[in-house]
Structures are given as structure tokens and as C-alpha cells.
Amino acid sequence: MTDSANSEARVPEPYDVHDLCRPFLSSLPVSGASVTVVTASGARMTLCSSDAIAARIDELQFELGEGPQSSVALSGQIVIVPDVASRGHDDWPVLGAALGELPVGAIFCVPIQMGAVTVGVATLYCDKPLALNNHQQTTALAIASAIAGGAVQHAMVSAIDDAAVESPTAPALRREVHQATGILLVQLNTTATIAYARLQAYAFANGRTLQSVAHDVVAGSLTFDDTPRDNTFP
């Protein structure tokens, strides 16, 4: 039973936030991992990424608002993509295309669960195509459940910290993106939801990361009040 495997996969305490990724790398034949908490409201916080590619796979899903992470967060079921290049990825076509430009062969999204509640997703990748067998999937699920408490704890501590520092491999909540959303909703005289969509669209249309666009908006070097519509929606 998964349940008994969960209780046996222990994470030593106290541990650093990067330790949340480490057990996946030491127990499974994967190249990298990221750990993200996701709430029912869709809010998400990346806690750690083991390398820049893992960080980008996670960031792309945040930026595009599509990808296996969201379906795992909703369904609580593991998603295995053994060969990223071989499929059309009907569920996430834009992400599929973006992944094609990264040295990524396979992706696995593992639900991080407390009991029956999914509190986050661990995203693992391998630089070549790879299928996880049943035993490896059980291991991945067991590790994910074992780190659930630590992940939630780190996320809460970081969320309530007014001066939390965000680093490239632990972009956390991406505070600048939310600040930029606030700036845009004033510039465009609209709601936060639409302002955020405009920010997303601009980044995508210009082939830039959401964070770099947000950074420019916060710095004041990019304003949206005079941006023509056809520039934001190709």
C-alpha cells in the first residue's frame, strides 16, 4: 500500500528548503526536480528547483497557465510523459512546443499529498526519454508525501514574511509578477485578472519570461498604458 510506503520514507529534520528536491534525485533516475505548492484557488509557490532546466519547466507552467502540474493539482494523479518529443500534447500545446527547445526527454508530475488532499506537485525531468516503472512511481509518490509537511511549512513561513528573498532556483511566489499585476491594473484601469492576462500575453508574444517583463514593469522601464492591443495579442 502506498500509505505504508509513505510513512517509511522519512525526511531528516531540520532540513533546508533544497532538501525537498534532493530525495527524488537520489532515489530515481531523473536529471532534476522542482517542488511547488499549489492551492485550490490556483495560487502557487515554487519552493526549490535542483537546476536551471527544472526551474524553467516549472516557470513555463506558471507563465503559460497550462501543463501537467495543473492537472495533477486537480486530479491528485501522477502524470508520466516518457517521451516529450513524441507526442502532440493536446492538453498543453504551447508548453509542449516550449519544452521542445529544452534538453528534456521525459517529465513526471507527482502529486504532493497530505491524506487525500493534494497540496503541491513535484516535477521531475530526465534529459532523455524515460518511463518510470510501477516501483519507481510508488517511490516518487512516497517521497512526495513524505515531504508534504515540510513543503507546506516552508511555503507558509515564506508567504507571511514581508521581506522574503527570492532566488533564481527558488523563485518562491514570484512577488514581482504580482506587483506588476497591481501596476498594470492601474495603467490599464482594469481588474487584477485581466492585468495578469495582459502581462502573460505580452511575455509570450515577445518571447520573454514573465519574470523579466514583470521586473521591467516594476522598474518603470515598461509601461502598458500606450501599448497597442495588436502587440499584446498576436
Next chain:
Amino acid sequence: MMMTTETRETKLSAAFVKLADTLVTDFDVVDLLHWLVEKCTEILDTQAGGIMLADPTGQLQLVASTSEEAELVEIFQLAAGAGPCLDCFRTGTPVTVGDLEADGGRWPTFSTEALKLGFRSVHATPLRLRGQFVGTMNLFSHHTGALIAEDIAVAQALADVATIGLLQERHLRNANLVAEQLQRALDSRILIEQAKGVLATTMSTTMNDAFTTMRTYARDRNLPLRQVADDIIGRRIDVRKRTTS
């Protein structure tokens, strides 16, 4: 004899099907335990039964019983602080007393009361899962005679499945609470960062100053920061109206 066995096997397999069905849906713990003790009483041909669960301090509490007599005998046992069910809970192993009159001397108060109520034998089954003892299920009979090994196994099997459901439900309740707290913390932070962006633009100031203004506004009015942030984003308040000191 053949007939009885078949009937019992049919009842038992129906009981397991019902348990499995219950555990995959939303279920009420008390209803589940009532059903369990009634079913076991019936299948094992005893006349009464009760279930006691440990509360958060580790004290046993009666949560289900099939009759007033069963309730009384359980309450006497809890009040006396001694009895086969308490021993069962402490040790995590089944306790069978085939003849309370002959063999009830270990718990004089309990045995006297049980006999007065017409019970001659008792069997206590631990509710346990992986070393965690959560309570006991106790079956009382008007006749003497210990439960045979097969019956003990049946009682334990039903109790084990019910315990899994019980512990999952407890775990789930905690997990939901944690998930709600996490959601609230992340949503609050997102609102605060968005509100900083709104203020920084409308006031032509830095994010830090925007935050300080927002926090001062909230503190002066004794309002939660999250609510002030939400009102700023919805443009329902203008924090600039306040003269900054």
C-alpha cells in the same frame, strides 16, 4: 451447522463489501462504528456490543453501543478504570473472558455489574493500525464460552478495516485544515503584492513605501492587512486620503 456457516460467510462477505463501499465515500464516523458493532454482534452471535475510542488525551470514551445494557456495562468499566476492554486497549491485543463468573476476579466491579445485566462472557478486540491503538470493540454474550479463534479473527478483520477508515478520516480532516491555511497564506501574500503595485503607481512611490503606507493604514484602523490590500486592488479605498505623519 452447515447452514449456519454459510449464512455467516454470506453475512461476513456482505459486511466487507459494505465497509469497502463506505470507506470510498464521505462517511460519518459514528454511523460507521454503530454499523460495525451491530454487524459484529450479529455475525458472532453475541447479544450486545460497544465501541470505545481514545480521545486526544488518550482517555477511552464510549462512542457506540447496541443496547442500553451494553452502554451501562461499558460505562461501569470506564468508571472503575478496570475491565477486559481497558486491558485490551492498553495491550493492543484481544481479551476473551469465556466465563465472567469463574474468571472475572481480575476486574471485580466490572464483572459484578456485567453479570447483573445478564452478560456471562465478553470479548474485546483492539482497534489498531500499524502500532497505533485508537480504541476497542467489545462484544457481550448471555452465554458462557470463549470465542473460537476463527471468530476472533473475523472480529479483528472487520475492526481493522473500520480502523483504516477511521484513521484516514482523521488524517483527512487535519490535511484539509492545513490546505486551507496554506491557501489563505498564499492568497494574502498575492493580494498584498498586487496592492503594493497599485499603490506604487497611484502614489508614484517605491514598493517599500507603498507597503509601509498600506500597513500604517491597516494598523491605524485596526484592519487586517489582507482586507486593506483587497480594498486597494478593488479601488474601494484611497489610502492617500490619510495625512502621513
